[in-house]
Structure formats: C-alpha cells, structure tokens
Amino acid sequence: LLLAVGLAHQLGRFIDRRPEWALRVIRRGAPLMAALVVVLGAESTLHRRLTEGRRMRALPVRTTKTPNVLLLIIDTARWSDFSFADSIKETTPHLMSRVPEGTLFQRAFSAAPWTLPSHSSMFTGRWPYQVSADWLVPLDGTFPTLAEVLASRGFATGGFVANLGYCGHEHGLSRGFIHYRDFTTDPGEFIESSSMGSRLEKSIFVRNLIGKYDLMTRKDAHRVNHELLSWLDEIGDRPFFAFANFFDAHEPYKAPPPYATRFGPIDALRPNLLVFGPRAAARAQKSTMPPEEIQAERNAYLGALSYVDAEIGALLGELDHRGILDRTLVIVTADHGEQFGEHQKFEHGNSLYPQVLHVPLLLRYPGVVPANHRVNVPVSLRDLAATILDVVGEGTAHPIPGRSLAPLWNQGVPPATRAPRALFADFKQEDGLPMRAIISEGREFIVGPGNREELYNLDEDPFALHDLIGTPEGQAMILVMRSRVDSLRNADGGTKP
Numbered sequence: 204l205l206l207a208v209g210l211a212h213q214l215g216r217f218i219d220r221r222p223e224w225a226l227r228v229i230r231r232g233a234p235l236m237a238a239l240v241v242v243l244g245a246e247s248t249l250h251r252r253l254t255e256g257r258r259m260r261a262l263p264v265r266t267t268k269t270p271n272v273l274l275l276i277i278d279t280a281r282w283s284d285f286s287f288a289d290s291i292k293e294t295t296p297h298l299m300s301r302v303p304e305g306t307l308f309q310r311a312f313s314a315a316p317w318t319l320p321s322h323s324s325m326f327t328g329r330w331p332y333q334v335s336a337d338w339l340v341p342l343d344g345t346f347p348t349l350a351e352v353l354a355s356r357g358f359a360t361g362g363f364v365a366n367l368g369y370c371g372h373e374h375g376l377s378r379g380f381i382h383y384r385d386f387t388t389d390p391g392e393f394i395e396s397s398s399m400g401s402r403l404e405k406s407i408f409v410r411n412l413i414g415k416y417d418l419m420t421r422k423d424a425h426r427v428n429h430e431l432l433s434w435l436d437e438i439g440d441r442p443f444f445a446f447a448n449f450f451d452a453h454e455p456y457k458a459p460p461p462y463a464t465r466f467g468p469i470d471a472l473r474p475n476l477l478v479f480g481p482r483a484a485a486r487a488q489k490s491t492m493p494p495e496e497i498q499a500e501r502n503a504y505l506g507a508l509s510y511v512d513a514e515i516g517a518l519l520g521e522l523d524h525r526g527i528l529d530r531t532l533v534i535v536t537a538d539h540g541e542q543f544g545e546h547q548k549f550e551h552g553n554s555l556y557p558q559v560l561h562v563p564l565l566l567r568y569p570g571v572v573p574a575n576h577r578v579n580v581p582v583s584l585r586d587l588a589a590t591i592l593d594v595v596g597e598g599t600a601h602p603i604p605g606r607s608l609a610p611l612w613n614q615g616v617p618p619a620t621r622a623p624r625a626l627f628a629d630f631k632q633e634d635g636l637p638m639r640a641i642i643s644e645g646r647e648f649i650v651g652p653g654n655r656e657e658l659y660n661l662d663e664d665p666f667a668l669h670d671l672i673g674t675p676e677g678q679a680m681i682l683v684m685r686s687r688v689d690s691l692r693n694a695d696g697g698t699k700p
Contacts, residue, residue, distance in 0.1 A: 204399070258381045265357040265442055269595050270568060271531040272353070272444040273522075274587075276325075277511055278318060278366050279453040279551065281540025282311070282561040283666075284508060294466070294509050297516025298535060298565065303575040305533070305567030306612045310581040312642060313539045315630045316559035317552035318369040321538040321584070322376055322448075326350065328588040328605035332629050332639075335375075342375030347602050349588040350379025350444060356597065359443040363431045365422040365450035380446070384430045387422065417457040424449045424514035432521060447518075449511045452541075454550060456503035462510040467502035471495040489549040501543050529569050532594050536584060537562040545666065555628050555640040555649050556667050557659075566608075568594065578611050581642055583626040625687050641688050648684035658684065 218225040282288050286299040287307060314324040319342070320331035327334060327346040335343040350360045362380040364370035370385065377383040403409050404419050427447050435443070451458060463469060471493075492500075515535065522528040540559045542548040551559045562584070566572045571594060589605030592598070606624065629639035636652040645662035658677045659667040671677035 255382055259359060259438070259441075262354065262359065262381075262441070263357040267596065269442050270571075271442050271527065272358070272591055272595060273531050273533045274325075274444070274446045274591075275515060275518075275533070275535045276322070276446070276448050277452060277508070277515075277535070277537045277563075278448055278450045279539060279541050280508055280511070280537035280562065281558055282309075282563050283540075283558075284505060285563050287563070287565075292466075292505070294505050295512040297512045297519075298563075300516075301519065301535075301565065301567060304569070305565055305574060306572050306576040306578060308564035308566075308578045308580075308582050308608070308611075310579060311536065311562055311564035312557075312560045312581060312583055312626050312628065313537070313562050314583055314585045314626075314628050316539050316555060316628070317630065318366055318538050319374055319376075320630055322370065324585045325538075325587045326376060328585060328603040330585060330627050330629065337631060338633055341373060342378070344375075344378065348376075348379045349591060349603065350446070352379070352588075352592065352597070352601050352603060353444040353595075354379050354381065356595075357442065359438045359441045360445075361431065361434045361438075361443065362446045362448075363427050363434070364446075364448040365424070365427050366448050366453065367420050367422070370448050382434055384434075387420075417455060421457065422450065423459070424451050424511050428514055428518045428521075431518070435525075435527070448538075449514070451511050452504060452507040454541075456500065456507045458503070458507040458510040462506040462513070463503065464506065465509055466505040467498065469499045469503045469506075472499035472503060490544075490547060492544075497544050504541065504543070532568040532572070532591065533566070534587065534591070535563065535565045536587070538584075545668075552630070553632060555630075555638055555647075557647070557661065557665060558667075560628055560640070560642075561665075566590075566612075573612050576612055578608075580611055581626055581645075582608055582611065582624075583628075585627075627688075639688060641684060643684065643687055646680060646684065648680075648688065650688065656681070 284292065284294055286292055286295045287302055288309075313321045315321040315331040319336045319338075320334065323329070323334045323336040323342045324331050326348040327342075328349075329346055334346065335341070350362070354360045359382075360380045361382040361384075362377055363384045364376075367385055370376050372383060372385055377385070427449060431445055431447055434445070457463075519528060519533065522531065539551050540557075540562055541551055542554065542556070542558045545558050546554060546556055548554050548556070548558075564582070564584070586605040586608055588603045590608040592601050592603065593607035593609050625641055625643040627639070627641055629637065631637050632652070638649070638651050640647055640649040642648075642661065645660060647659045647661050647667060649657040649659075651657070656672055657667075658671045658680060659669065660671060660676070661667065672681070
C-alpha cells in the first residue's frame with residue numbers, strides 16, 4: 204500500500220508538470236488498453252477451449268457400451284436431516300422421490316469431517332491419513348484419481364464446484380478433469396482475489412455498511428447446474444464422468460426465498476459474521492448462543508438443504524428429459540455433516556462424531572443398481588471410486604484401492620463378500636493435533652488429542668450421546684477397537700510417513 208501511494212504521488216507530480224502531454228497519452232492509450240484487456244480475455248478463453256478440445260480428441264475410443272457417471276456431492280449435509288432418514292421432515296422431497304428408483308445406503312460414513320480430505324478420499328480410494336490433503340496443503344499427485352482413470356478409459360470428464368475455498372484448481376481435486384469450472388469472473392471474485400480485498404470483504408464494519416452477509420464468492424446450485432448442462436451440450440455422445448459440488452447448505456446458510464424460512468423463523472439469527480473471522484473464535488462465540496438462535500441456524504440450514512434438493516431434482520429431471528438419466532450411474536452423497544451444539548460442538552472439521560460423519564448415499568442406475576432397495580450395513584465413502592469403476596465395467600483393472608459396494612446390493616454373491624467391514628476416519632485439527640475413529644460391529648471408537656478415548660454403540664445410540672468408556676461393555680471392547688485402528692492404518696499401502 205505504501206509503495207502504491209508513493210508511486211501514485213510521484214506519477215501525479217510528473218503529470219502535473221506536463222498536463223497536455225498526459226492528456227494526449229490518456230486519450231490515445233485508453234482505447235488501446237481497453238482493446239488489450241478484451242484481447243487477453245478472449246485469448247484466455249480461446250486457449251482453454253482449444254486445450255480442452257485437444258484433450259477430448261486425444262481420449263481413447265470406448266469400444267464397449269458403458270454408462271455415464273454423475274457424482275453429486277452436497278457440501279455439509281448430514282444424514283439425519285434428509286427426508287429418508289426422518290419422514291416427518293420434508294427437507295428433501297425430490298431425493299426422496301428417487302429412493303424407489305435406486306439403492307439407499309442408510310449407514311454411509313465419510314472418511315473425514317471436512318471438505319478437502321473427504322473429497323480426496325472419495326477421488327483416490329485412500330484414507331485421509333494416506334494423502335497429502337490438509338488445511339494448508341493440496342492433494343498432490345502421489346495417487347491417481349478417479350477422474351484420471353476414467354479419462355484414460357475414454358470418458359469425457361467435467362467438474363463443477365461451488366466450494367471455492369477447498370475445491371478449486373489449486374487444491375488438487377481438478378486432476379484428471381478435462382473441463383473444470385471453479386472460479387468465476389464476477390465482482391465478488393475480483394474483490395476476493397487480492398489480499399486487501401479479502402480483508403475488507405471479511406470486515407464486520409464493511410459487511411454492516413453494505414448489508415450483505417453471504418460469501419462474496421458464493422456460487423449457488425442453480426449456477427452449478429447450468430454449467431454442467433452447458434458442458435453436456437458440448438461433448439456429444441461420448442460417455443462422461445461429471446462431478447458437481449453444491450455449497451448452499453454450508454454456513455452461512457443463505458437460501459433464496461421461499462426456502463430460507465421454510466422450516467421456521469430465522470429472525471433470531473444475528474447477521475452471520477462469524478464465518479468471516481478466525482474459525483476457532485467463531486465457534487467459541489457460537490457456543491454462547493441461546494437456544495432460539497441455535498434453532499434459527501438449524502432452520503436456515505434446513506432451508507438451504509431443501510433448496511439444494513430442489514435444484515438436484517431439477518437437474519435429474521432435465522437429464523431425464525434429454526434421455527440421459529437412465530443411461531447414467533447417479534450417485535448423490537455429502538462430503539460431511541454439520542453440528543448444531545451436539546457435544547458442545549458447532550459446524551464441522553473439529554470432531555469425528557456421527558453428526559459430521561454419517562451422510563446420505565443414494566445410487567441409481569436402472570437394471571444394475573436394484574430399485575427400491577436399502578442397505579443397512581455401514582459403508583465408507585472411501586469405497587465410492589472402486590464402486591464406480593466396478594459398475595462401469597473396469598473391474599479390478601485400475602490403480603485405485605477400495606472394495607466395491609456392489610456386493611452389498613447383489614444378493615447373488617457369496618455372503619462373505621457382503622460381510623460388514625470396519626470403517627476408518629481421521630483428520631488433523633487446525634492446531635495440528637490428530638483425531639481418528641473406527642466404526643466396527645455397530646460401535647464407534649474415537650481417539651482424540653492426548654489419546655483421549657470415547658466409545659459409542661451406534662446401533663442403540665446413533666447420535667453418540669452416551670460414552671461407554673467407563674462401562675463394563677466399553678472395557679470389554681476397548682482392546683479390540685485399539686487393535687483394529689492399528690490394523691486399518693496399516694492396510695492399503697501402510698501408514699503415510
């Protein structure tokens with residue numbers, strides 16, 4: 204800032220001594236500068252299109268009939284708030300209407316409680332502790348991604364993301380996608396793109412002044428749908444793998460009308476400025492909210508979730524209208540859930556309780572995935588990549604680990620392949636302290652900072668409200684669960700150094 208002020212001052216003095224010359228330069232130079240901006244913008248767009256076109260033409264030809272793949276990830280959506288988990292709540296009627304057409308996994312768990320490691324696990328088939336993805340570290344190229352494998356098999360690959368904080372190009376999730384739409388060119392992005400603009404955007408004073416409390420860079424679900432459908436118009440008949448990330452249910456829970464107040468008043472909700480400050484301070488402040496304000500947050504969150512549901516319904520309806528839907532393996536899930544005061548926790552990325560790990564998982568592909576079928580066996584989203592490759596006919600001829608979930612809906616396979624499996628979840632908190640959990644035989648065992656241990660019976664206590672560590676049942680299970688944590692950490696390539 205000081206350098207800019209100094210240069211401006213010296214330039215002003217220079218112009219003041221030569222006013223006529225300066226005016227001539229400005230008059231002649233302004234059109235040239237405007238033309239240069241237009242040319243550079245056009246060149247950037249043209250370069251992207253030419254690059255994508257070249258990569259599309261280089262894709263191998265698919266010689267066998269194969270389904271398209273559509274992976275829809277709702278950012279921040281916990282299982283218990285969906286209509287198929289609680290029929291009293293009409294939060295997700297459009298997804299509920301699709302349940303009779305596919306297979307619903309009622310006990311799906313994310314491998315991490317926040318966006319980047321969760322997506323990384325889904326894309327690579329690796330546990331979060333095996334990949335580089337962390338708060339300040341992107342997903343590196345150590346392991347191949349699902350998009351890379353499918354592109355190498357002849358699929359057109361497109362990613363459309365609304366979470367620009369952890370799903371952008373720079374976070375490593377775009378690897379393997381020929382077309383990837385993250386950042387936009389709207390005024391909000393312009394402000395966010397500089398350090399000073401970002402600081403001003405997060406200022407409580409500025410926010411109060413302009414009366415806007417949403418994220419400046421928020422890309423809503425309708426826009427994500429538009430980008431995805433526009434891309435489908437361009438790729439022709441080639442099979443595709445499309446991934447969409449919807450961000451509307453993430454704090455600050457800003458849904459458009461009429462969804463914003465569909466589940467109750469939000470008047471008690473103070474202008475949500477907490478998301479613009481340090482997360483630790485924000486959560487500490489949230490812990491002091493009175494019950495009516497917590498309920499207002501819940502109402503706003505459910506309204507945002509309902510909006511995403513409506514947009515997903517519109518997307519699937521449009522694909523059906525185009526004759527694409529029944530030729531597409533559709534997966535709808537979430538990267539993690541959200542907390543509203545349970546265990547004295549708010550938001551996500553700070554615990555491994557079911558509120559942030561238990562997520563929806565619905566698959567639809569007529570003739571392959573059974574219709575109107577429910578699976579009650581606990582499964583991990585880490586196995587999604589292996590499942591997709593299995594369904595599209597790649598079998599085990601790929602470099603991504605994990606176990607396909609298909610045997611769990613296929614009653615014709617041996618019972619041993621349908622046996623419950625232990626699930627693992629882990630992450631590092633923002634202070635660097637690790638947390639890990641294992642879900643096995645209906646129990647969740649959590650090891651937190653300082654090796655603090657918790658044990659819950661999720662069969663009887665699905666919200667993990669009663670810690671069993673000090674009980675006879677807990678003492679009997681503790682050694683078994685400790686050994687399973689170690690064995691899982693040594694599976695699939697071993698512990699990351």
